[in-house]
Amino acid sequence: AGCTGLVATHLNIQAGECIKVKGKILPEAKGFAVNVGKDHSNLVLHFNPRFDSHGDVNIIVCNSMEDGMWGTEERETDFPFQQGDKTEICISFDTAELTVKLAGDKEIIFPNRLGLENIEYLSVEGDFAIKAIKFS
Numbered sequence: 001a002g003c004t005g006l007v008a009t010h011l012n013i014q015a016g017e018c019i020k021v022k023g024k025i026l027p028e029a030k031g032f033a034v035n036v037g038k039d040h041s042n043l044v045l046h047f048n049p050r051f052d053s054h055g056d057v058n059i060i061v062c063n064s065m066e067d068g069m070w071g072t073e074e075r076e077t078d079f080p081f082q083q084g085d086k087t088e089i090c091i092s093f094d095t096a097e098l099t100v101k102l103a104g105d106k107e108i109i110f111p112n113r114l115g116l117e118n119i120e121y122l123s124v125e126g127d128f129a130i131k132a133i134k135f136s
């Protein structure tokens, strides 16, 4: 699993609340990921913008992980990220789906495949310098 940065556990984020991750994408970024779920092996969302990694260029890969096994990827080619830029990602969810609000009023919806009712785990990994994390 990539070079892990921040990990937060024992959170108790309920449906309808937001997780806001603010930071700066490194100038030569290959990719970064924001993971939320129950723990590191049970992710309701692995949100992974790729500038140039795993053969993908400027694609957002979203996936889930259940008991350490990846689910089926969903890919988004509308890519509102630039290397070297500051960015803010807001993740909210309910038992049916997660909504990721991005710059430029872009939204990505991803199914809550694990049916999680609360989020206890957050990690941010890859070429991203965190400035602030806010739970609201």
Ligand SMILES: C=CCO[C@@H]1O[C@H](CO)[C@@H](O[C@@H]2O[C@H](CO)[C@H](O)[C@H](OCc3cn(-c4n[nH]c(N)n4)nn3)[C@H]2O)[C@H](O)[C@H]1NC(C)=O
Binding pocket: 001, 002, 035, 040, 041, 046, 048, 054, 061, 062, 063, 065, 070, 073
């Ligand atoms: C075409 C060849 C076979 O498909 C490729 O298979 C790769 C390996 O599964 C896929 O890359 C992984 O895709 C995952 C999301 O589906 C992750 O982005 C993974 O990133 C590194 C990573 C994170 N983690 C991790 N995070 N948290 C935990 N517990 N583990 N483990 N590995 C990547 O290594 C890659 O996205 C996928 N490409 C396509 C086009 O499907």
